[in-house]
Amino acid sequence: MRDAAVRSPQARGSSAVDASVLAQVDAVIERYRGKEGALIPVLHETQEIVGYLPRCVQSRIAGALRIPESQVYGVVTFYSFFAMKPTGRHKIGVCLGTACYVKGGAAVLQAVKQASGADVDDVSSDGRFGVEVTRCVGACGLAPVLSVDGDIYSRVSPDSVPEILARYT
Amino acid sequence: MDRVKLVIDGQSVEAQRGATILEAARQAGIDLPTLCHHPALGGGGACRVCVCEVVGAKNLVAACVTPADDGMVVWTNSKVVREARRTVLELIIASHPQECLTCVRSETCELRRLASRFHVDPVRFARRREPLPKDESSPSIVRDPSKCVLCGRCVLACSVVQHVGAIGFAHRGIETTVEPAFGDDLASTKCVACGQCTLVCPVGAITVKDDTDAVFEALSDETKHVVVQVAPAVRAALGEEFGLPAGTDVTYQMVGALRQLGFDAVFDTQFSADLTIVEEGHELIERLNNGGPLPLITSCSPGWINYMENFHPSLQDHVSSCKSPQQMMGAVIKTYYANKAGVDPAEIVSVSVMPCTAKKYEAKRPEMQSSGYRDVDFVLTTRELAVMLKQAGIDLRNVHHRDFDHPLGESTGAGEIFGVTGGVMEAALRSVAFALAKRPLEGLELEPVRGFDGLREAELEVAGRKLRVAVAHGLANAEELLRRIESGEKEYHFVEIMACPGGCIAGGGQPFSQDPEIRHRRASVLYAGDRSKGLRMSHENPAVKQLYREFLGVPGSRVAHELLHTTYCHGAPAHGQPATARDVSKTGRSR
Known part of the structure; x- marks a missing residue:
C-alpha cells in the first residue's frame, strides 16, 4: 500500500549499515543469484559480514533475490542462529541442555547475566558481551558448559564466571 | 488412466x-x-x-x-x-480465544463447526499464549493474530496464488505467528488488499474491515440522501448467504432489499461499467491510432492497480487512466445525478456494494474526489450487505422484487459480464470492434476470452486490423503474463488483468465457499444476464448516451477526463525495492 512509503524500512534503515559493508553483502548475493535455495547461505554469509541481520539488510536481500520480505523474515526468525540485533564483541553461550540444566546451568546463566551486564539475546551496554542460551553442545559429561567465542569451559561454577569473562576484553 | x-x-x-x-x-x-x-x-x-x-x-x-x-x-x-x-x-x-459468541466468523467458523462435529468437550488445557494485538491499519483487511490457528492458508493465498507475500510464517514453536515482515502492520506492506486471505481463513483471524455500522448510521440520518450502487458480481452470489443455491440470480430481490433497508436510490454499477467501456474503448482506439503506448491494460480491478503500483510501477503508462466503474459511478452521482435530482452533493452519502475488499482502499485514495466531493463514501462487501440485511430482518427470499432506479440503473449485457474474468475484455471488444468496423462483431460472445484458464489470449481481425488481446486473473498469472510481455515473448494490443482468481465473482468480499464449481455457477448468472438483455454493447446504453448528451459531451472530453479518469502510481512504490519489471515501453514495441 502506498502510504507505506514514508515508513519504508530502506528509507529508515539503510544508514545503519556502512556502504562498504553493503557492497560486500551485494557481492554475496551476486554469487548466489538465480541459484535454488540461495536464501539461507546468503543470510549466513551476510551475518558473518555484518555481524547480524538488521531489517534494511533483510529488505535488500529480499529485493535482490526477488522473494517477499515476509519470507526472509520468516527464515531469520525461525533459526536461532540468525540475529536481528547486533551481537557483542564476545559471544557467550550458556548451555541449558538437559544435563547442563540439572547440573546448575540456570545458576551459571544468572551469574553470566550479572557479570556481563547483558540479558539473554541481548548485548551489554558497552557492546562487549552478547549472551545467548544454547541447546546441548554435546559435552554432557562436562556439564555445566559455558562457551565464549567458541572456547569451551566445563564444570563451570557460578563463582568462576567473573574470572572467565575477565579474559575477554 | x-x-x-x-x-x-x-x-x-x-x-x-x-x-x-x-x-x-x-x-x-x-x-x-x-x-x-x-x-x-x-x-x-x-x-x-x-x-x-x-x-x-x-x-x-x-x-x-x-x-x-x-x-x-x-x-x-x-x-x-x-x-x-x-x-x-x-x-x-x-490456544484459540473463546470469543465465539461475538466473533464475526461465529456462524462460518470452520474450527467451531469441527469442535461441535467432533464433540470436543471439555478443553482440558489452559491457554498458553498472551493475546496478540489486532492489526487494523488497512482500510480493507483486519488481522487478529490471537485467533490464528497457523493453518497457512492465507500465506498460500497471498504468496502463491497472488504472488504478493505480504504475510508469512515467522518465529518458531509456540511463538510461531503469521505476520508481515518485521512484525509491521499490514498497511506498511505490499498488501494489495485483494482479500483472498479473508476468503480462505478458516477462523476469524483475517477478516474484512467492517463498515456496516457507518452505513446504518448514514441511513438513519434524515438529513442525508443515501444512494447505493451494486456491482455485477454481487447479484450472482448474495443469494448464497440466504440459503439459495449458488448460481441463483437475485438482482431484483437485492434491489428490493436495498430499498427496504432505506436507500433513497439504488443504482447499478453495470451502468458505469458501460460508461467505463465507452471511455476505455475510446482510449484504446486513440492509442491504436497514435502509436501507443501498447498494450493498454485495464484498470478496473483495484487489487491489480495496487499490485502494479507496488511491483510494476514502470507499467503505469500502459494502464488505462479510466477510474474503475465504482469510482466513475461515484463521480457521476455527486455531479450529474445530484443536479438532476436537485440534491446538494454535500448531502449525498454514496455507498457501494462490491464483491471486493480492495474497493474499500480504492474509495479512500485521496485523489478520488475530483468533483470536490468523495466519489464513494462507504464500500460494503457482499458479505457485509448480507449481515446488514439479516440485522434488519430482511430475508432476500422474501422481499418485493424491484428494479434499479433511473437513469443510473440502466445497463447492457456488456456491463453485466464485467464481473467475471475476461468480461471487461469481451465488453470492450464488442464496442471497439463496432467503432472500428461500424458494425457489430459476428458472434458477440467471444469464447476465446471466456473460461477460467489462468492466462488466455485471442487474436481477432477488426476492420482489417489484427487485434491481439490477453486476459489474466489471479496475480500470479498476471505476473507471468507481464513477464512474457516484458521479455518481448508476447506482444498484445489490449490486456485485461483482474486481481482475483475468477475475477470479481470470486472476489475477497464474496460469500465463503469451498465448492470447486462456485466460479462457474456464479459466472453463469452473469452470462445469462448478458444473453437476456436486448442491448449487449456498452455504447448502446441509452442512459450512457444521455449522460454524454446532457453532461459529459463526448468520450475523452475535458469533463470526462476530470471526473472519470485518474493518474495511478503517483506515489512511490511501497518499499522502494528495485522494481521487478523493466519498462515495457523501453522495448520499443509501440504498435
Missing part, C-alpha cells in the same frame, strides 16, 4: 494415482474434516485434523498429503482416529 485401488472404511475405492487419501475418501462420499487444506489452494499437513489410520503404517497419517496407494487399507473413523482428532482439535482450541 493410471488408477489405484484401496479400501477406505471397508469400502473399495478407486482413485487416480497421485490422488491423496483425502481426495479418494471424498470421492467415496466420506467427508474427512480439514482445517489447513483448502480445495482452491491445495496445501495441508499442518493441522492434523484429517488424520487416518493406514494399516501397516507406524503412525496416523494426514489424509490431505498422503497419496492413496494400491492395496492400502484406510480407517478414517476408528477409535484411535476419533481420539486423535479430538485431541488435535482440543489443542487448537486451547
